[in-house]
Amino acid sequence: MKKFSAILALLLFIGLQVVNAQDREITGVVTASDDGMPLPGVSVVVKGTTIGTVTDINGVYSLAVSETAATLVFSFVGMRTTEVEIGGQSTIDLVMQTDVLGLDEVVVVAYGVQRKEAKTGSVSVVGNESLQDIPETSFDKMLAGKVAGVVISASSGQPGSNSEVRIRGISSILAGTEPLYVIDGIPVMEGNQNYFTNTGNVLASINPNDIESISILKDAAAASVYGSRAANGVILITTKSGKAGASKVNFRASTGFDVLANDNDYGVLSPDQYLQWSRDAVINAGKDPDDPGNARFYFPESLSDSLTTDWFDVLTRTGKIYNAELSVEGGNEKTTHYFSGSYEKNEGVFYGIDYEKFQARVNLDTKMKDWLRMGTRINASHTFTNDVAMQDLYFVNPLFAATLLSPFSRNKNDDGTYNLDLPVNFNTHPKATAEYDDQWEKQNRFNGNIYLEVDFLKDLTFRTTNNYEFTDGEGRSYWSPEADYYSTLGTLQVSRTKYSQITTSNTLNYKGSFSLHNTQATIGQEATKYEDNAYYVSSPDVDPKIPFPTTSTSDDDDADYFENAFTLLSYFGILYYNFDNRYYFQASLRTDGSSRFGEDNRWGTFWSVGASWNLHNEEFMSSLEFVNQLKIRFSYGLSGNYNIGNYEQYGIYGSIQYNGQSGFAPAQPANPKLGWENNKEYNIGVDFALFSKVNGSIDVYSRKTEDMLLDYPLSRTSGFTDIKMNIGEVKNTGFEVFLNWNAINTSDLDINLGFNLAHNNSEIIDLGKDEQFINPNNNRIVHKVGEHLYSFYLYDFAGVNPANGEALWWTEDAETGGRGELTNKYADARRFVAGSPEPKFTGGLIPSFNWKGIQLDLNLEFKLGHQVLVEEHRYVNGDGNLWLGNQTNTAWDYWKEPGDIARNPKPIADNATSSYGYRSTRWMWNADYLRIRNITLSYNLPKNIVNRIKLDKIRIYTSALNLYTFHNVDYWDPERGVEGTGFGIYPVTKKFIFGVEMSF
């Protein structure tokens, strides 16, 4: 934080450098209490005036003051602000104490910075120190459990995949629900940009160790100035800047391993169990398992003596993690720099899955004149990811195949080749696939901006930031004949993709103080143009000797082209005012024009107001010395959500091909009224700091999405299945608590305990003319008035009939709508709101201990009060649905004879009873979990040893990710993304790393 603060302090105090003729000179050195090192960039101001300076790179300051000057105020981010009586002294040295409460910290907010004490909106800050050692490939995944109200859901544990981030619940069904990411002042692209794989997380191109701080803007006052993009909250990322002084070099390397998590004893039946289960299934189907004449049903006891295959042993492995990075920072009074480069490789727990990344960053700032500054932030990366299709129940999905493949089927043939004769898995051997097939994606990404800052007057600054980012991707998916039971030719698909976004952001900022009135105002303009396109070629019959489109006959090749573009034009203003640092007021206004909306609805206006009261600065509180801070905040505002498809307002004919002719066909219904979603949010909050030990905040909010965009299902007789309409209304209410207790803080021992808790409750208020509708993209989910935004809509499974082993279901009582009678017919089962994937409570516990340089950091994370649907079970625990394949260990408890109270109905080979039907409560689990998300132990080698080998610092550390998860879901891991469904997903894994960090 210190380097960063130095720059900010420089920027903030440029206005103070107007020095009048003064009477005497005071000099001194400022050092830090924790390490005794000089502190550059500390502001030194004569109290009650604007006369001041900042310390240089050696911590030295020199200030001319008038005879009447009585007190100097020393302030620095992360340090306790200290006032010193001047008296007759001409030399004042100061040892600054660490400010554990951070009240004077400068926080990055929309289009600027603000002292933490001055904020009116709800802003949470995560510093780089809590990101640095976590073995994740992108910072978004590192935020899990760290910030109250920010819920990170993993829909995949695959390295390089993106996570789903939801701030204060979910505001929308079909428009985007991800927050806006703003990196160094510029909104950027996010999401998965790969064509064939799901490992193209754009945010992974940012090296987490390059991040100085992350600010999360949660309420309207903080976020609304981002207008039509602010409804889901805003995440501001600030990367590191250099500071003047000697170059500092930092090197870090780590390595580790990665294993499949299984903390709820999930797995498959043993070969003998499976044999017995199969025999029972055959007998229950009325066939004879001992009759060799009926090969399909032939399961003799003697099979138990045959060789068996442990498919998990064959198809999973211990993944490996490597990471190395180097950063250099330094500069002089005029120009500072920060450079970094990193390499990362992560082999997954399945064969054929790995992730490799090279990344480099250049951050430069230079001051040409007192009134003119310029700088640049450039990040470039190259990623290479190998993958096997894991996004669904493909036969090549190693996790599903390992569960399904019979232990009596062979891994390899006698000649050493893979056995592809695996009918239950459609003759697909995932390890052969991993070895011979290709599914990879290479991406080159660039994100660079250049800014110019001009001070027109002392208090009036113009800044223009111009950013360009692009992703250039190449993908290949190749099915080779070696892994294909059926073909002797190769099947090839290749893609070239390009994404780009260009943004200009221009602001004019004024700052002024008149006696006790302090104001700051910003007006600005922003314009963005986004474009993407993709070329795709499929060659279904390439020669495996030269597996490129070159060897395919041209009339088999299929080429396609896709493109998208949108533009956004915005004007905005922000006003801050405070009286005597006691009463704060802020307002923002923004108008956004978007190419995504129909011409009638093209421009939207968004606004916010906020006020806060610093009670601790009031006279009447001065007697309560233990109160370091007490602030009450209130805000209300309107923000928007423009995250829909790019051309959805147009009724269009798209091109189609049929029988060698090109024609037109309707692509979507016309929708001229399509607009943005409105999000209205109240927030009331309290910030407090007590006894110089405890600080925290409590926020209560209510946010309402109006004009919610919905894909409203149409009768198919319209020629379409649905149309987008601004018809819905949903409300999210909740509270957030954040507490930090610095229990012990001595020179040898530091114990700190962080805690955060959030509760969110969503409720659908209005869905247009209907009371409910089923999500058109996920028919397990219903959206129903009065219920949570996402509810599971399932058939009511009533267990197993002890008399005959049949599945039982509850019918609907015609009068009450509740449970009626028991039936053995799935078709008669009632379908009802059975649960919700939205957690009621989320949070984390973040204790840390430091004893003489040994540091232990823990991060526990929990989600409570929600369900997940694990429908894989209908195949691998499906009472004979796919009975020629193995079953999960949950299938072992099955009905055998009358009177049995069993978990599963009797298995029947080729079961046609629907006992394993889709969308059944039988596949729903309570997904509460408590996860030891991260535990890191690190040790700073003593200075005297380190200095002897001419280094400043050597730190060794070891870190575990997802060390243990307490949960009850019959799957490898309880997380299944925001919707809580999905098939065959790559579960979150456990990672362990060991690392060394050195600097000089």
Place this chain on the structure above:
Amino acid sequence: MKTIKTIRIFSIVIPFILFASCNKDFLEEFPRLSQSNELTLSTYDGLNSATTGAYSLLCGSTWYGEDFIVVADLKGGNAKIGPISSGRYFNEYFWINSAATTLNLWTNAYSTIARANNVINTIENGFTQTGVEQEDLDQLLGENLFLRALAHWDLVRLYAQPYSAGTENLGVPVVLVTENGYPARNTVGEVYTQVVSDLEDAIDLLADESPRGTDGAWATSWSAKALLAKVYLYMENFTVAAQYATDVIDNGPFAMFTAADYTVWNNGGYWGSGDAGAEIIFQVDGSEGNSAHGYWDAISYIVSPDGYGDVATSNDLINLYEPADVRALLFRNTVDYPGAFWTLKYPGRLGKVPPREFNVPVLRLSEMYLIRAEAVLNGVSGNALADYNTIRTNRGLAAAAGVTLQDIYDERRRELCFEGNQLFDLARTQRSLDRTDYDGASNEDIPFIQGGTALENYLWAMPIPLGEVDANDNMEQNPGY
């Protein structure tokens, strides 16, 4: 100092002015890969392209591209799930579909109706364009009426009780103007009335030869007549059915496949090249280049042991062939499965590996003979035996001495198997499904109770897809589901 200030001020003012001036254009982003509805339907070329588009879904995997054909033969007992399986079509083979697992022909067929309606309504509302002849517009109108009739008819065959079981049973909504409405189901009788009316109009409007091409994949007056003959057969209006069949047989440019055509199935004639054979009156193109092609989900892939191979042939059908019948050559087995049979009607286009593309016949000349023979055996005047023997003698068999209705039913299986008929032939004649070669635990035989209610015979109408029932409050599900 003053100059510097002026320069500074300009430096911010200029970019603002630049952006303000290009405001309007900057926010216009039209999808360049498509064209607006208004523009498309305002020119003859646009209407012509939209008509091509109206054909395009026929080859989708829920329709002639795979499901509709395969399911009619699986449920009808001509096909079975063979020794290799990708897990597809078990529900249909076992007759256990629910609203969630029913065939989704619904969406594709109504999209086709919408595409046809857009053109029909535009022309009927008085579209004119300088230089465009009335006969060009008539041709477009006729093609779209034909497609609208075919779509409505396939819907009512699949999702409703047969016409013979009562015209008052629930049919499907008849949609003549496509809009975002919530129509209820018309009766079976009303649907047939509209189908007949559209086809009669189409016969008058369509040319005898399609300007789009001569491969049989584009509608002509002959395809409309042949389809109408088949529709009247389903309506048991045997007199008119025989009239249209006779018209096609006597006056159409079609010729019977001969026994020799069957011996070169893999390299010529209709079965091999994918070009129109002489018999083809109307067919659906199965090229992989078609936008609606189902890729792996293609009929030639599901019926081939080199593909998914799920759909094999029932011995009940195999046993119907006499030894000399050349059509028995149209089945193959593999080294691994010498006892199994897969049809060779969709072998994949020559040189196309894997076998994912092949045309699907919808109407061909043999069926016209069979329609007429069946009509005659139901009381219309004519010579049923002659028609029956026209088929037999062209298939390597000796002429028969007599013919019964059951002979015609069996001949339809032998001739038209794997062309999407058997389920509907059983239903329209109210015969039960009687399977001997069946590998399931239950539902081996499915009775059709003659004169029974829609609920008693509910299995013979597939459930309306859940998506439609959920979206449309006026949509009544078939009884029993």
